Amino acid sequence: MTNLIRAALVVVAALSVAGPAAAADKFLADRHIERGVKCESCHTGAKPDANVDMKTCLQCHGGSYQALAKKTESDDINPHETHLGEAQCVTCHQGHKPPRLSCDSCHEFEDIRVP
Numbered sequence: 001m002t003n004l005i006r007a008a009l010v011v012v013a014a015l016s017v018a019g020p021a022a023a024a025d026k027f028l029a030d031r032h033i034e035r036g037v038k039c040e041s042c043h044t045g046a047k048p049d050a051n052v053d054m055k056t057c058l059q060c061h062g063g064s065y066q067a068l069a070k071k072t073e074s075d076d077i078n079p080h081e082t083h084l085g086e087a088q089c090v091t092c093h094q095g096h097k098p099p100r101l102s103c104d105s106c107h108e109f110e111d112i113r114v115p
């Protein structure tokens with residue numbers, strides 16, 4: 001094997017380790033921070049905790065559930081207009097861990113992905 005090919009293989013190996021793993025490390029809060037959102041924009045209390053009320057999220061995302069639902073109305077099943085009503089955002093969207101689709105405690109919507 002020439003040195004050139006060996007070097008190329010090392011690069012490919014490094015990419016396949018760093019690529020998907022690095023993307024999976026970015027949770028919702030990290031992606032917000034990258035766009036200039038501050039901790040305090042989501043954590044309005046004296047210090048950050050797990051209670052982030054939907055009112056805080058909605059201040060930047062449409063102002064109301066109805067406005068938010070308009071953005072996703074072309075989905076087969078609109079995740080923002082359901083028989084659960086106005087659920088807290090964090091039942092699906094998580095700040096610092098993988099998201100989950102709360103619906104799947106009863107249903108199995110395999111093709112719905114929560115960002």
Ligand code: HEC
Nearest residue numbers: 028031032035037041042052056057060061089090093115
């Ligand atoms: C200070 C404003 C602000 C607050 C507060 C905020 N966001 Fe965002 N959010 C943004 C911006 C800016 C973007 C990037 C532009 C866009 O997609 O609208 C974004 C993008 C998103 C996205 C889509 C893009 C992605 O990376 O997943 C989701 C989902 C989201 N926010 C959910 C939430 C939730 C849930 C909360 C509350 C826990 C929240 N946001 C609080 C400003 C905010």
Ligand code: HEC
Nearest residue numbers: 054057058061071072075079087088089092102113114115
């Ligand atoms: C039942 C689970 C669930 C709840 C509760 C929920 N979302 Fe979502 N959200 C989703 C899913 C699923 C998507 C992806 C939809 C898509 O890709 O079309 C999404 C997408 C988004 C997006 C990106 C929309 C875009 O334009 O692409 C934003 C912003 C967002 N949600 C904010 C919120 C906020 C703010 C709340 C609370 C007020 C909330 N969500 C509550 C499941 C949920």
Ligand code: HEC
Nearest residue numbers: 028029032037038039042048049050052090094095096097
């Ligand atoms: C987009 C909104 C958003 C941003 C920005 C954000 N967080 Fe959070 N944070 C959350 C949500 C939602 C939770 C609730 C638990 C979860 O979903 O991970 C949380 C939970 C926490 C908790 C409590 C953890 C627990 O499980 O008890 C701490 C501490 C925290 N965040 C610190 C921070 C710090 C520090 C920053 C800035 C570097 C930050 N957060 C930025 C949304 C955000």
Ligand code: HEC
Nearest residue numbers: 077078079081082083084087101102103104105106107109
């Ligand atoms: C606590 C259990 C439970 C949860 C959580 C739940 N559902 Fe349901 N869902 C049901 C039951 C029960 C029915 C009615 C029986 C049936 O049709 O299977 C139903 C029916 C439906 C239907 C078909 C009938 C209709 O009302 O249009 C859709 C679509 C649906 N759910 C979507 C969702 C979505 C999206 C979520 C998450 C935001 C969700 N469900 C969360 C239990 C649940």
